[in-house]
Amino acid sequence: MALTFNQLIFILQGTLWTIALAAIGFVGGGIIGLVIALMRVSRNRWVNGAAALYVQIVQGIPLPVLMFLAYFGLSLGGVNIPAVVAAGVSMTIFAAAFLGEIWRGSIQAVPRGQREAAESLGLSRWHTMADVILPQAVRLSIPPTVGFMVQIVKNTSYAVVIGFTELTQSGKIVNNVIFEPFLVFTIVGAIYFCLCSPLSRASRTLDARMRARGA
Amino acid sequence: MKYQFDFGFLWDPDNDYVLEFLHGAWLTLQLAVLAIIGGFLLGTFLATLRTGRISWARRAVAVYVEIIRNTPLLVQTFWLFFGLAGAGYRIPAFVAAALAMSLNVAAYSSEIIRAGIESIPKGQIEAAQSLGLRPLRILRSIVLPPAIEKVMPALISQYVLLMLATSIMAQISVEELMAAASRITSETFRGFEIYIVVAAVYIALSILLRLALRGIGWLAFLRTRGLG
Numbered sequence: 519m520a521l522t523f524n525q526l527i528f529i530l531q532g533t534l535w536t537i538a539l540a541a542i543g544f545v546g547g548g549i550i551g552l553v554i555a556l557m558r559v560s561r562n563r564w565v566n567g568a569a570a571l572y573v574q575i576v577q578g579i580p581l582p583v584l585m586f587l588a589y590f591g592l593s594l595g596g597v598n599i600p601a602v603v604a605a606g607v608s609m610t611i612f613a614a615a616f617l618g619e620i621w622r623g624s625i626q627a628v629p630r631g632q633r634e635a636a637e638s639l640g641l642s643r644w645h646t647m648a649d650v651i652l653p654q655a656v657r658l659s660i661p662p663t664v665g666f667m668v669q670i671v672k673n674t675s676y677a678v679v680i681g682f683t684e685l686t687q688s689g690k691i692v693n694n695v696i697f698e699p700f701l702v703f704t705i706v707g708a709i710y711f712c713l714c715s716p717l718s719r720a721s722r723t724l725d726a727r728m729r730a731r732g733a
Numbered sequence: 734m735k736y737q738f739d740f741g742f743l744w745d746p747d748n749d750y751v752l753e754f755l756h757g758a759w760l761t762l763q764l765a766v767l768a769i770i771g772g773f774l775l776g777t778f779l780a781t782l783r784t785g786r787i788s789w790a791r792r793a794v795a796v797y798v799e800i801i802r803n804t805p806l807l808v809q810t811f812w813l814f815f816g817l818a819g820a821g822y823r824i825p826a827f828v829a830a831a832l833a834m835s836l837n838v839a840a841y842s843s844e845i846i847r848a849g850i851e852s853i854p855k856g857q858i859e860a861a862q863s864l865g866l867r868p869l870r871i872l873r874s875i876v877l878p879p880a881i882e883k884v885m886p887a888l889i890s891q892y893v894l895l896m897l898a899t900s901i902m903a904q905i906s907v908e909e910l911m912a913a914a915s916r917i918t919s920e921t922f923r924g925f926e927i928y929i930v931v932a933a934v935y936i937a938l939s940i941l942l943r944l945a946l947r948g949i950g951w952l953a954f955l956r957t958r959g960l961g
Contacts, residue, residue: 582900583935587929589924590928591925594736594925668802668803672806675806699811699815703811703815706808706811707800707808707812710804710805711803711804
């Protein structure tokens with residue numbers, strides 16, 4: 519059987535959900551990830567340790583397990599929550615751990631002298647961080663952050679385990695009807711490639727440009 | 734929110750769920766080890782081609798790496814498993830999973846190992862050439878050992894991620910840890926508790942695997958530290 523127009527539309531709808539889920543993961547993960555990164559550079563042992571523990575645990579658990587935990591955990595009160603909420607929450611938890619580590623690296627990559635200079639100018643710790651360290655760290659963090667967005671887009675595919683109809687799941691559903699696996703999954707793969715490849719290339723270009731500038 | 738946590742299913746005398754978890758974890762580990770070995774060998778080969786002198790091979794590897802790195806493992810696995818089945822080749826799910834993961838991680842490994850190869854000073858290779866060593870011998874004895882030693886930490890991180898990614902293989906009915914978890918969930922309806930146990934098992938497995946790989950790296954590169 520051949521792929522019909524409606525089935526193609528169905529796959530494209532799945533694509534939109536993939537993009538939406540990736541966006542949720544990036545924004546949510548970005549907000550919590552920033553908190554994690556700041557906690558990780560804190561001089562307070564407990565604050566630092568708590569963030570380190572969070573990262574260790576989340577990076578040691580596969581994303582499909584996080585999906586199930588969010589799915590079952592959020593419906594413990596007895597209400598069934600939609601799969602998209604569970605998927606969004608677990609993408610957020612997942613992305614926060616990795617973005618937190620990436621951004622901690624960027625903050626720590628800002629030369630020591632910058633912090634020392636700010637301190638000797640009498641800037642408060644808050645101003646040192648917000649006006650001196652972070653603006654430079656943000657610049658350093660852009661290439662790896664864009665690179666990690668590729669991981670976010672690809673990892674939304676793990677939402678199939680809780681039955682969320684994103685791109686991969688919609689491909690699977692269509693394939694169950696027409697049984698043309700090579701055709702269907704080539705199309706699905708090509709769509710992912712179109713989403714991810716520009717991000718990969720942007721990340722590499724930005725990285726090369728930054729290196730060339732000697733930063 | 735009132736919720737009674739109940740891990741009682743773990744010591745249910747009628748069902749040996751602990752044994753089922755352990756069996757699943759064992760298959761997860763087997764799958765990971767097979768994929769690591771396959772991915773490392775193929776990745777080293779691809780990295781050699783990528784840094785080699787044959788221009789079409791360089792380009793072919795670059796295209797392969799781009800395709801693998803910009804599509805999800807799950808789609809690659811479906812493509813391979815359902816695709817081969819559709820074409821009339823029925824291979825066991827476990828074999829398909831090991832194959833898909835090897836092909837996937839080979840791309841990542843090759844990029845990591847390439848960075849290692851490119852960090853070897855040119856003088857080393859020129860010295861080997863002027864001693865009359867053949868190209869393959871230079872690769873095996875001069876280039877690859879220090880290159881791989883240098884990128885070992887990156888490889889280990891990649892392989893731990895790979896082990897965690899085996900959790901998706903229940904989707905093509907491989908009987909690993911996640912499949913065991915979903916079966917036990919359908920029998921006990923204790924989803925949340927079960928996946929807490931599963932999460933703990935994965936954390937334990939990732940610590941174990943990291944230690945084991947570090948140990949292997951330490952043993953493999955004794956000589957470079959002048960100990961062997």
